[in-house]
Amino acid sequence: MKLGVNIDHIAVLREAREINDPNILDSLPPCKIAGADQITIHLREDRRHIKDKDVLDILAHTNLPINLECSLDKDILKFVATHKPHIATLVPENRAEVTTEGGLDIKALQKGIKEAKVLFDKNDIALSVFIDPNTDMIDIVQSLGISNIELHTGRYANIYAMLYGGLANSSHSIASLELPRERLKKLLDRSLKDITASVHLAKFYGMHIAVGHGLNYQNIINILKIKDIDELNIGQSIVARSVFVGLQTAIKQMKDIISKEKI
Ligand code: PXP
Numbered sequence: 001m002k003l004g005v006n007i008d009h010i011a012v013l014r015e016a017r018e019i020n021d022p023n024i025l026d027s028l029p030p031c032k033i034a035g036a037d038q039i040t041i042h043l044r045e046d047r048r049h050i051k052d053k054d055v056l057d058i059l060a061h062t063n064l065p066i067n068l069e070c071s072l073d074k075d076i077l078k079f080v081a082t083h084k085p086h087i088a089t090l091v092p093e094n095r096a097e098v099t100t101e102g103g104l105d106i107k108a109l110q111k112g113i114k115e116a117k118v119l120f121d122k123n124d125i126a127l128s129v130f131i132d133p134n135t136d137m138i139d140i141v142q143s144l145g146i147s148n149i150e151l152h153t154g155r156y157a158n159i160y161a162m163l164y165g166g167l168a169n170s171s172h173s174i175a176s177l178e179l180p181r182e183r184l185k186k187l188l189d190r191s192l193k194d195i196t197a198s199v200h201l202a203k204f205y206g207m208h209i210a211v212g213h214g215l216n217y218q219n220i221i222n223i224l225k226i227k228d229i230d231e232l233n234i235g236q237s238i239v240a241r242s243v244f245v246g247l248q249t250a251i252k253q254m255k256d257i258i259s260k261e262k263i
Pocket of ligand 1: 006008042069089091130150211212213214215233234235236237
């Protein structure tokens with residue numbers, strides 16, 4: 001199972017001071033040494049963390065594959081097509097959100113997605129779509145001739161954090177998930193079943209299956225029990241741990257869990 005390390009959060013820290021510290025390029029050797037299989041970055045329309053120049057620099061300074069997350073904005077798509085990451089993952093964007101909150105509305109966005117596919121096919125860039133774990137979505141992805149998906153694990157991660165991660169007692173408690181524990185446990189089970197069913201259908205269609213968002217050193221265990229996931233994209237938890245142990249160790253610890261727990 002491949003691990004894509006999302007390094008957006010290093011740019012988040014840099015932008016807090018608007019100086020080049022930490023230098024995002026310094027994260028590339030530790031990623032490589034620790035065994036990251038891919039670098040994932042998100043060029044947001046508002047350029048709140050990763051900037052255009054970061055994309056060019058990162059592409060030039062590593063031989064790891066680059067997974068560039070982007071919206072369907074025309075200028076962004078043109079930028080992606082020009083600079084040719086190994087794979088581009090289409091994600092929904094909403095200016096007000098702290099982070100990507102849900103998957104793409106594949107049904108409503110079919111026209112734009114088809115146009116992006118034509119553009120990326122022409123430029124030899126693999127295309128993936130970030131979608132909620134829902135089998136109807138997988139059917140639509142299949143009908144669009146797209147063979148890479150990333151399943152949004154954010155809902156699972158939120159429920160897990162409310163149940164076991166101390167989120168419920170924090171200032172970031174999620175009001176809609178302030179529910180009795182038994183109810184939360186059922187929701188957690190439901191969310192894992194949704195992910196599992198989506199993985200099974202995507203596997204049946206022969207898709208490359210990534211999952212990501214909100215995954216950490218604890219909640220990853222349930223995800224690793226699901227057969228046929230090809231790739232994990234993880235950012236926040238790895239970069240957060242790296243503050244205390246260093247990036248190389250933080251990635252290595254995640255890799256160790258993956259190799260120990262994966263069935
Ligand atoms: N995958 C996608 C498509 C994302 O948008 C993000 C967040 O940028 C991630 C994975 C990584 O999520 P996290 O930082 O919560 O690990």
